Amino acid sequence: xxxxxxxxxxxxxxxxxxxxxxxxxxxxxxxxxxxxxxxxxxxxxxxxxxxxxxxxxxxxxxxxxxxxxxxxxxxxxxxxxxxxxxxxxxxxxxxxxxxxxxxxxxxxxxxxxxxxxxxxxxxxxxxxxxxxxxxxxxxxxxxxxxxxxxxxxxxxxxxxxxxxxxxxxxxxxxxxxxxxxxxxxxxxxxxxxxxxxxxxxxxxxxxxxxxxxxxxxxxxxxxxxxxxxxxxxxxxxxxxxxxxxxxxxxxxxxxxxxxxxxxxxxxxxxxxxxxxxxxxxxxxxxxxxxxxxxxxxxxxxxxxxxxxxxxxxxxxxxxxxxxxxxxxxxxxxxxxxxxxxxxxxxxxxxxxxxxxxxxxxxxxxxxxxxxxxxxxxxxxxxxxxxxxxxxxxxxxxxxxxxxxxxxxxxxxxxxxxxxxxxxxxxxxxxxxxxxxxxxxxxxxxxxxxxxxxxxxxxxxxxxxxxxxxxxxxxxxxxxxxxxxxxxxxxxxxxxxxxxxxxxxxxxxxxxxxxxxxxxxxxxxxxxxxxxxxxxxxxxxxxxxxxxxxxxxxxxxxxxxxxxxxxxxxxxxxxxxxxxxxxxxxxxxxxxxxxxxxxxxxxxxxxxxxxxxxxxxxxxxxxxxxxxxxxxxxxxxxxxxxx
RNA sequence: GCUGGCGUAGCUCAGCGGUAGAGCAGCUGAUUUGUAAUCAGCAGGUCGGGGGUUCGAAUCCCCUCGCCAGCUCCA
Numbered sequence: 001x002x003x004x005x006x007x008x009x010x011x012x013x014x015x016x017x018x019x020x021x022x023x024x025x026x027x028x029x030x031x032x033x034x035x036x037x038x039x040x041x042x043x044x045x046x047x048x049x050x051x052x053x054x055x056x057x058x059x060x061x062x063x064x065x066x067x068x069x070x071x072x073x074x075x076x077x078x079x080x081x082x083x084x085x086x087x088x089x090x091x092x093x094x095x096x097x098x099x100x101x102x103x104x105x106x107x108x109x110x111x112x113x114x115x116x117x118x119x120x121x122x123x124x125x126x127x128x129x130x131x132x133x134x135x136x137x138x139x140x141x142x143x144x145x146x147x148x149x150x151x152x153x154x155x156x157x158x159x160x161x162x163x164x165x166x167x168x169x170x171x172x173x174x175x176x177x178x179x180x181x182x183x184x185x186x187x188x189x190x191x192x193x194x195x196x197x198x199x200x201x202x203x204x205x206x207x208x209x210x211x212x213x214x215x216x217x218x219x220x221x222x223x224x225x226x227x228x229x230x231x232x233x234x235x236x237x238x239x240x241x242x243x244x245x246x247x248x249x250x251x252x253x254x255x256x257x258x259x260x261x262x263x264x265x266x267x268x269x270x271x272x273x274x275x276x277x278x279x280x281x282x283x284x285x286x287x288x289x290x291x292x293x294x295x296x297x298x299x300x301x302x303x304x305x306x307x308x309x310x311x312x313x314x315x316x317x318x319x320x321x322x323x324x325x326x327x328x329x330x331x332x333x334x335x336x337x338x339x340x341x342x343x344x345x346x347x348x349x350x351x352x353x354x355x356x357x358x359x360x361x362x363x364x365x366x367x368x369x370x371x372x373x374x375x376x377x378x379x380x381x382x383x384x385x386x387x388x389x390x391x392x393x394x395x396x397x398x399x400x401x402x403x404x405x406x407x408x409x410x411x412x413x414x415x416x417x418x419x420x421x422x423x424x425x426x427x428x429x430x431x432x433x434x435x436x437x438x439x440x441x442x443x444x445x446x447x448x449x450x451x452x453x454x455x456x457x458x459x460x461x462x463x464x465x466x467x468x469x470x471x472x473x474x475x476x477x478x479x480x481x482x483x484x485x486x487x488x489x490x491x492x493x494x495x496x497x498x499x500x501x502x503x504x505x506x507x508x509x510x511x512x513x514x515x516x517x518x519x520x521x522x523x524x525x526x527x528x529x530x531x532x533x534x535x536x537x538x539x540x541x542x543x544x545x546x547x548x549x550x551x552x553x554x555x556x557x558x559x560x561x562x563x564x565x566x567x568x569x570x571x572x573x574x575x576x577x578x579x580x581x582x583x584x585x586x587x588x589x590x591x592x593x594x595x596x597x598x599x600x601x602x603x604x605x606x607x608x609x610x611x612x613x614x615x616x617x618x619x620x621x622x623x624x625x626x627x628x629x630x631x632x633x634x635x636x637x638x639x640x641x642x
Numbered sequence: 643g644c645u646g647g648c649g650u651a652g653c654u655c656a657g658c659g660g661u662a663g664a665g666c667a668g669c670u671g672a673u674u675u676g677u678a679a680u681c682a683g684c685a686g687g688u689c690g691g692g693g694g695u696u697c698g699a700a701u702c703c704c705c706u707c708g709c710c711a712g713c714u715c716c717a
Contacts, residue, residue: 104712115647201712202645209714213645216712244709248653257690257708316716361717366643367708369715381717457716466717478717516717547674574674582678596676608677 005055022058023048023187037061037068037191038184045071047137047184063223073098075135075186076125076195076221077105082177083124084109084217087117093179094156094205094214100474101231102220106203108156109215118197118217125195132190133174137183145169145180152178156205194228195221241472243525244372250530250587252538253373253521262370262377264518269538272567274517276536278358280633281382281514288403290356290384295336297360298327303335306491308427312460316363333359334510337385338492341506346496351506352388352396358517359383373522374477380517386509387494393507397443397465397482400511404467404480406636407513411524416476417449418466420457427461428487436484437463439507459510461487467515472526479515479523484508531588531610534631541568541627542589544580546596548572554595557605557620564624566631581608591627 003015006025014028022041023033038045040059041052045067052058061068077096080103084091088109096105107113113121140148142161148171149157157180161169172181174189186192197219205211222228239245247253252270255263266274282292298320304310309317309328318329330336337355346353360380369375388396408415419440422433440463444451451465458464467480485508488494495503514520524532534540541561545554551572561568569589571580577594584592594606598617605623607615615626 112645199711200646203713204644207714209644213713215645218712255709261708363716366715368643368645368713370709375716379717383717481717512717514717519717544677546676549674576673576675576680577677578675579679580677585678592677594676598676606676612677614677 004052006052007057009059010057016052018053019051021049021051022046025052025058031060035060035062037063037065037071037186045184047135048187049134049137050184069222070098071184072186072192072223073103073221075189076192076219077103078135078172078174078177078179078181078185079125079128079189079192080121080197080217080219081105081107081179082128082175083121085177087120087124091215092154092156095160096179102198102218104203104216104218106205106214106216108205108212113200113215113217115200118200121217122195122197125192128175129189129192131175132188134188135183135185136173137170137185138173139168139170142167142169145171148178149180192221193223194225195219196228196232235473238472238474241526241529242372243374243471243522246525246530247373247522250525250538252525260377261367262365262375264373264376264378270521272538273532273536274521277514277517277521281358282356283633284403284407284513284636285354285356285382285384288354288399289352290354293337293340293355293357295330295333295340295357295359298329299335301326301328304328307335307338307488308460308491312425312427316365318362318364329362330359331361331363332510333357333361333381333383334385334488334508338488338494338508341385341387342492342494346387346506348389348496348498348504351496352386352392354384354386356382356384373518373525374471376518379519381512382514382517383510383512386511387489387496387506388509389496389498389504390507393439393484393509394443394446396509397440397484398447400482400509400513401443401447401449401465404482404513408467408469408480410634410636411527413469413523413527415479416468417444417451418454418457418468419444419451420454420459420464420466422463423456423458423460425460426458428490432486432490433463436486436507440465440482440484459483459485461485462510469523469527471523472529477519477523479520480513481511481515483510485510532590534590534627535633537588537590538567539569539587539589540566540631541591541593542580542584542587543568543570543572543593543595544577544584545570545572546577546594548574549597550595550600553600553603557593557595560620561624561627564628566627585610585612590630591623593623 002018004018005013006016007013008029012029016025016028022039026033033048036048038047038061040061041050042056045061081093081096084107091107091109094106094108146158146161160180169180170183172179172183172185197217199218201216202213203216205214220231250269251267252273253264253266255265313331317331320327320329340355341353358380360378362378365375365377386396421437444465462483462485464481464483466478468476469479470476489505489508494506496506498504543554543558545551554570554572558568558570581592588610590610592608594608599605604617605620606617607623609615
């Protein structure tokens, strides 16, 4: 029999008979195939049943690897599809990939799946797992595959087949269930150990709104029950960080059904938090050469026509009529800034000009997309528009990227960067889009930032760099964005006088750093799980008396702290100290000051940090010094103003 | 907007055809307490809103509003 050389993990080599499966080949390496989910052959993931016909390198795919989990989840999706087809034969299968924390499978089943159907499906899946059916791979020509799926009435699979360029495709079969699939898979259904179906939701076929809506069942799977329950309990933990819950519990912000969806109300504690952020923002912008401006809330409709918003953004805008004249309520702040720029003749020496505004805008968002503070209909952006000479553009973009990095560093956020290119609905020539996109790309490259490209996701007037932060459940939210725009300067005929005495066109950047205060406060609340650092905490100190005897001295401590400018409150109630501490702790107040007989007598305080640490009895002044240090408003690294 | 789910006291939730319940929070009283819950009493709801079925609806049906998960869209 012919032998081939197989190398394992780039190390051990063995001569094995040609044509045997990976599983069989492992015996030659004295490896236990039970520990392998699948294997990579020359870097390509393959089933353990894959037959080795030529010399190759193989590497294990272990259960604890991301790829191992992916294969498990993909196979679990197939098991689920088999269960669904056996319980609901009229359902058609669409696609069923593994995703970040699990998998889903889409079905065309017009009656829709009910919550209780999930239980039935789970039960059926368990039966299929007990049957331990092998996942069998077959390769066949596209034509044969088309015939097969046409015979089965699986029209979505036929559509998928149309898009596959290769002549040969693979199918997987377990029991009577056949699916078009690239693989690889587990050896058999019995290898699926711990899984749970989590939810049903509608999903448009191929993600296109005009396509039919399919039923998507989400689930997750792990190699053992312990990992599954760990994952499920981490989801429960994440729910405790949900800003909507913390917003209510900590009395930061809320919404009222009577007021309307997507409209935020700041409660006193949230009002303070927002004010601190606003002051921080203004200071940081002034320091970086931005000028504070303010535009009105609504502007005449002709202006929106001129800018292109009426043609490209109308669905997101609100309108109002005043004395027969129609006004558009601003969804963006750029127009007033453009008019401010245009209100004078500008010299090349004046540039760059950076106008900053905490601008409140209104956008009509579809009801289904609203989400706490993270997606609302009225929000305030930390918005600026930078007008600069073309030769300044890249350094301005880099300056904004630095600004973003500084600020995210202060809050301790990790972020992801995306570059979004020209969308279908957009204004301006190909030429200026290319120019704008290359400016953004150059700046990103020069900064050495890693980024993903989102094709066709740009704004209608220009490409953009988006900075994404994650919420407690790992969902990504766009916060900072830098948008490069040559279109609006052209539409508004902006100009400056160059050193040559001639008129030139400035470039324009639209940019936000935190993004919007609403969204940022939302993700920030989840990021800190409500335990804001002292400089942001709505209440920094709570003064707690042990008995009523402490009230007069406690009052004087409170007054002193208040006069020093700290955000302080008292708890003089007739309650045990433990009770008051528990309450302050639940309110996530950074410092508690315990006032008992000892402190009254020696004119001291005993601070307890939110961490639970007793800082020891000290003179009030010592605590004030400590708090001043702890609550100092942070300034970015290397900041001269510090 | 679409698909599925959920709206009962300030909060978390039970009740799911027979005249509204618990815990926490609130109020009152007692207790004067040293680092995450002292005890007792009281009060609190047109069961999201509207319509219908029924002798009788929080409970069943229809409409509507809001919320949650996801899809599409986006700061």
